[in-house]
Amino acid sequence: MSKPHRVLIARFSHESNRQNPETTDEQRFVVRRGLDVLRSPSGVLKGLVETLAAAGAKIEPVLSAHASPSGLVDHHFYLRVREELLDAIKRVAPDAIGLDLHGAMGTTKTPDAEGDLLHAIRLLVGPDVPIGVGLDLHAHVTCRMLDDTDICIAYKENPHSDTVECGQKVAELLIEQLEGRLKPVTVSAQIPMVLPGAQETASGPLAEIHAKAREYAALHPSIRDISIYNVYRFVDDDEIGQVVTILSDGPDAESPSLAMDLAARFWLERERFKDDLLTVDEVFRLIRNSPEKRPFAIGDMGDRVAAGAPGDSTLLLSVALDHHPGLHAAVPITDPAAAARAIEAGIGATVTLSVGAGFTPGFTPLLLTGQVEHVSDGDFIVEGPLGRGDRSAMGPTAVIRVDDRIDVMLTTNPANTIDPAAFTSQNIVLENLDFILVKSGYHFALNFGVRATPVLVNTPGVGYYRRGYFKYEKARFWPEHSFATPKITARQHSVGNPRKTVARTLA
Ligand SMILES: [Zn+2]
CATH class of the missing domain: 3.40.50.2300 (Response regulator)
Structure with a gap:
């Protein structure tokens, strides 16, 4: 053997x-x-x-x-x-x-x-x-x-x-x-654009582009994988765009044109990649008008920790406190100093704290009085399916109950709230709530499953791309920059050989 x-x-x-x-x-x-x-x-x-x-x-x-x-x-x-x-x-x-x-x-x-x-x-x-x-x-x-x-x-x-x-x-x-x-050879085709919305792969234009990719792979036995990358928007580098890669066994004569075709579909479908998030008012109206769907899990798009934002926004908490009496909720906020003060005061103590807005420029802190309900080291194990079994470290964490109805979860680190265990590990009972605020855009829907109705809200912050909102020095892409037609370039990569440009559209 x-x-x-x-x-x-x-x-x-x-x-x-x-x-x-x-x-x-x-x-x-x-x-x-x-x-x-x-x-x-x-x-x-x-x-x-x-x-x-x-x-x-x-x-x-x-x-x-x-x-x-x-x-x-x-x-x-x-x-x-x-x-x-x-x-x-x-x-x-x-x-x-x-x-x-x-x-x-x-x-x-x-x-x-x-x-x-x-x-x-x-x-x-x-x-x-x-x-x-x-x-x-x-x-x-x-x-x-x-x-x-x-x-x-x-x-x-x-x-x-x-x-x-x-x-x-x-x-x-x-x-x-x-x-x-x-003998793996990869062809990549890149088109300089990002998707303002419609980012889920099970529906809309992405579902169609993935179906086309599967069709091409099935027709070409030498093709072993087609991957479609939808860009990380919070980076400033000279290569930013949708990328299609085709991995084949040995060079495949058709891979360049197939990769170019798939990349071009993003541009052809660009009007369908629309940002269609609900506003803050619309989300609260939905919660009030659809009691049968409670609890809602609201994805705070602007302050998404799942996209690298600090998780220190107080916006939705302040709207819920000021304008929606009677709503019960759980709201995570990254604030190491406030968490430390609540932990020091101990369970049962009443504390008055300035919370949030410690990191993101332009956010406003909130002065809160509440009772300390729970304190912990903030460690929990992700239930999944996404990340099942991973240890997640929120750092020392305190839950304070404000206005007898809203559990504010003060964490030392930005909390990974895509998973219900972030909350249940802190003794928060999801079923008792009207909404749970999560700092995630997509994945929480998978991990909360039937335990909450997912909805996304358009909020300020550094976790959501909006045209003109961030400064890019190197990156050039639609819709941040205007293109009549963006250029698509296909290249061949194989280890031990120099990179080759194998196809290109005219700009
Ligand atoms: Zn991702």
Whole structure:
């Protein structure tokens, strides 16, 4: 019997919003090392582990470091993790490498951390060790990343219900490559535009573009994956746009035109990618008029921690307190100082605190008096399905009840509230509420499931792209900038060969 393939695996995952003024340092990351990495893995990492184990590979787990989306990662911390990973690769000398990266990590020094990381790994191992990566479909995927990876593919669903499947596929393709059954070549086509709305993949124009991609893949046996990336908007880099990648076994003559066709569909359908969020007034009217749908889970789009915002908005809380007596709710607010004061006062104490607006420019703090209901270290385990089993660290957390009806959850770190466990771990009973405020745009619908009616609200903050709202120095894209027709460029990436431009439309 031949020796098992030795595959080194790691996860280094963060979504870094440069509009968030806080730097994300080491303390925000949940880090595991060695065999601990295999303890209840989630997402891409879980898929990698399951499939590699089933294929009889010898898994060499090195490191798992992830943090809730937030501001740019401290570059020194990034460099330390990179060195640790490179040292392990040198020591283990694996046959292949499988990585779980989000793909939108930026540091205080570079907007494309994954491009830097993958390049450093490739320089170390040379062209013959396969590198496979699973990414979020909101990755800031760059040519640098594609040049240095053999296999680089994304989830296909938003909300992200298929993260494990993505990891499984990366592992399958890695094994095929190790066994000489796959010579991966990737063609990417990029169009400089972002989607103002209609971002879910199960309906609307994205569902149609994904259906077309599946049709193309089914007709071309050499095509092994088509991934469609919908851009990370909170980065300022010269490559920003919708990206379609087609991975084939050897160069596929038709991949460039298929990738160009799929990318062009974004432009053709641009009027359908509309921002159709409800206003704050409309959302409160909906809550009052539809008691049978309670509790509602309201996605605070502007202050989305799930997109790297600080989570310190008081807007919806102040509207609920001032204009909607009788509504019962749970509202998370990031405020380390207020959380510390409430914890110090202790359960049962009445406190008066200034809360919120500590980080996001332009937000207004709120003076609240309430009773401390619960205090904790803020750790909880995500129920999922998205991120099932991940430990999430809100930091020291206190719940104060205001006006006998609203539980304000004061957290030290921006809280990952896509999951009901963020609230239930703090003794908040969801079923008693009219609404739960969540700092997420899409994924909470998946994790709350039947426990709440999801609705999105248009609110200010750094977690939601609006034309003209943010400053971009390098990035050029529709609708921020006007184009008669944006240029689409298709390139071919294959490890060990220089990148080639294989097709281009005229601007
Ligand atoms: Zn995403």
